[in-house]
Amino acid sequence: MGACLALGSLGSCASCLCGSASCLLSSCCPSTYNSTISRLAFSFLLVLGTLVSIIMILPGMEEHLKKIPGFCVGGSSIPGIQNHVNCDVMVGYKSVYRMCFAMACFFFLFSIIMIRVRSSKDPRAALQNGFWFFKFLALVGITVGAFFIPDGTFNTVWYYFGVVGSFIFIIIQLILLVDFAHSWNQSWLEKAENGNTKCWFAALLSFTFIHYALAFTAVVLFYVFYTTPDNCTEHKVFISLNFIFCIAVSIVSILPKVQVMHPHTNDRRVKEGKSSALMWTMFFMK
Template sequence: MGACMALCSAASCASCLCGSAPCLLCGCCPSSNNSTITRLVFSFFLLLGTMVSIIMILPGMETELNKIPGFCQGGSSIPGFENQVNCDVILGFKSVYRMCFAMTCFFFLFCAIMIRVRSSKDPRAAIQNGFWFFKFLILIGITVGAFYIPDGTFNKVWFYFGIVGSFVFILIQLILLIDFAHSWNKAWVGNAEEGDNKCWFAGLLSFTILNYALAFTAVVLFYVYYTMPDDCTEHKVFISINLILCVIISIVSILPKIQEAQPHSGLLQASLISLYTMYVTWSAMTNNPNRNCNPSLLSLVTNVNTTEPSGGGTQRQVQLWDAQSIIGLIIFLFCTLYASIRSSSNTQVNKLMQTEEGRGSGAGGVVGEDGILRAVDDEEDRVTYSYSVFHFHLCLASLYIMMTLTNWYQPETTTQAMQSSMPAVWVKMSSSWLGLGLYLWTLVAPLIFPNRDFN
């Protein structure tokens, strides 16, 4: 299974389900390296779980399941489901919590198994790069078991696990975005200098201006719609602090001494970080329980029911994603795929994933005796990325997906209702401040420690 298999014929890949990553190669794959294909397949597992979570949280699913005679009410004629199906668990935020719990456990299991794998000669490397069918069965087994977890305090406790994991993942997203901006700037500047073509510089300038324009527009909209003259003091502080910090990192990034120490530093990176910071600020403000300060003006999807349960009833609250959640999913997809296909020559991703330059047989595919093009083992001497750290990254991504699909709302333990929470607000704002601090540190560290190598 995997991204490559989905695009290849079933007949040519059916024999590879129990094999290694090289067997998964087909002409449509973006890389012929064993390590890249393995990361893509694991990322596909994560995306598959995300798709299942999205389907189960859709409001229309309850109506469709109720059409099955006796399925949700018990007494089902379906073998194995007699009097056992609780549609409150397999639908709504509870299904997302359990699905993401299963994915987190799955990736954490491999994170523990793959600690200190040094090369593909390690027997555990065969587990990492192969046996996909059995891995899929393990994921299904954990998922089925997760849906048998009693409600109790599970939802509330797992909410705080999601808060902490998402906090770390937001920082990882920021690092990946910084890395992307550095690579983007370096590539376009190199093209301009080599070809003596000023269009590349014009392109960089255009995207920089666009990023700053969007960030400034966001600040204006925040002050207009998310603050009030006699209320929303927290929002005023959040917006003002992040605006000041974005101005600071923009000025610092173009200082002569910074440019001398960091030749590839510039306003493109600062503009992208500023725009991302404004997104995180907006995302935080949309979780404020004070509805006077949190108008759903930018909702892209209509909420079927946005009212809190009243009286003693158990009215289900069905919450679809708003604009900030959809943007969060898009950024998540970009960062996950970027981390999976980025070459090991990239310095920031190297540090993040603890990667090393592999010394395999090269980047070209190898044609086997059967005439089929297969991936090469580029990790014979040493791995090109840390297996354990990569799986830990997917663990955090699973928690981030859980929080994103549920809008970072805190579940109640006795009903299906979800409510905004200030912990989510402070987690997001803290991550934005820490992220800006990390980016500022990457600019000034070479000046503070001139004898250290920060390449």
């Protein structure tokens, strides 16, 4: 696992390893756009950790993961299941849990360090924008240490952290998607009113239809792959409720009262009867 991380980040850390000490104290990359480069570097570490997690649950990896000393001893307990589960089945998921735990600790640490940092002139900004080689070593060290955490309460506690965190992530993701779709819709409406009206409205309607078709196809696939005719009642209920809610939101979005903007605003680009507001709802059908 550590070797995979090392190979993936070798190129990004090569300049630090071969450069001067000032490179480590400031940044491994040019200092002109430190903030942008820092975002890219942190994103790279996140993607790298995600790829390693995917590799850990691939078929055949359990034989290699079981070789970690003390990592696969006996069974593992899962919330909601009284008996212990065979480690051969759970070793991949246990590895992903620990990899995600290490990444969460790593990024949470830097989020705490950067509280109330307003500009790159703050002394803590140098820690944010530099020391990439040591950051990588810290991430690897936390990851290796996480694999020595014994089973027991860790799996249960981290399971609930995952449930709450994934719920918050999905909510934020939906907000961003709706905002993106709204901006897209508004931009094309402006172009339709200032240019070729028929062309832009046809494009807007086409994309709306395509996304609704994809959403409906996804719902059908959910029923096919995640339910069975005689079982999986909970899955059927959640899929059906989501489908019904999406239809309801789509209908509400084209109502005249929703289409008309606030009376105190001077912007009347979104007018009554324009069905293009359907654009943002198809992103809610996730």
